[in-house]
Amino acid sequence: SCGINAEYGGMPGLIAVILRRAGLERRSGNIEQGGDILKQAIENCRGRETRDFWIMKYVGYLQYSAKDIPAARKFLQDQIERNPRNKKLYVRLLDLEHSSDTNFPNTAGVVTVFNKALTSSLTIEEKAGFSHRRLTFLEEFGDNVTAIISAYDDHNKNWKTVLDEKKKESSLPPRDYKRRDNYNHNRNYNRDR
Numbered sequence: 001s002c003g004i005n006a007e008y009g010g011m012p013g014l015i016a017v018i019l020r021r022a023g024l025e026r027r028s029g030n031i032e033q034g035g036d037i038l039k040q041a042i043e044n045c046r047g048r049e050t051r052d053f054w055i056m057k058y059v060g061y062l063q064y065s066a067k068d069i070p071a072a073r074k075f076l077q078d079q080i081e082r083n084p085r086n087k088k089l090y091v092r093l094l095d096l097e098h099s100s101d102t103n104f105p106n107t108a109g110v111v112t113v114f115n116k117a118l119t120s121s122l123t124i125e126e127k128a129g130f131s132h133r134r135l136t137f138l139e140e141f142g143d144n145v146t147a148i149i150s151a152y153d154d155h156n157k158n159w160k161t162v163l164d165e166k167k168k169e170s171s172l173p174p175r176d177y178k179r180r181d182n183y184n185h186n187r188n189y190n191r192d193r
Helices: 002-007 013-028 031-044 050-066 069-082 087-099 107-118 126-143 145-171 179-192
Strands: none
Touching: 002 107, 013 031, 031 050, 050 069, 050 087, 069 087, 087 107, 087 126, 107 126, 126 145
16 A cells, blocks of 8 residues: 555545545445545556555445446456456456355356456466366356366366466475575574673
């Protein structure tokens, strides 16, 4: 949030004022005006971090305050078209589709978002993560065995090696080039005491 505050001239209170104004409109029954305040904040911001912040606030407002899931979905899809390399937008759209129905996730909508992410210009590691999440989702909520098997085969063929390599890299201990120097320094330090 440091970047967000810096964009508003180092005035963190301004963000709170905008959020409070939107909340006041919502509590007064002016749902559309509250949304307009947040949408204007998106249009007036400059940095990506700030833009993402306001997009998430606006989508949450549409989803929970305005109870307009189709508008939230359309807005996020438009934002993804505008910035297809922004992982946060795909994740938020997945969350929207997953929680849009109170009884059961919108399986077709969730899978559509996963497939869109997998064909996007995200990094290969991000796509591999989405592939794994798609497979897990289908195993938990999918009712089409063919779709689960297809996702499993696609994941193993195209994405599993990426995740395995990433896991292997993260399990290697970091190289400490100064370790020997640190050891000698500590030994000499303790000896002098």
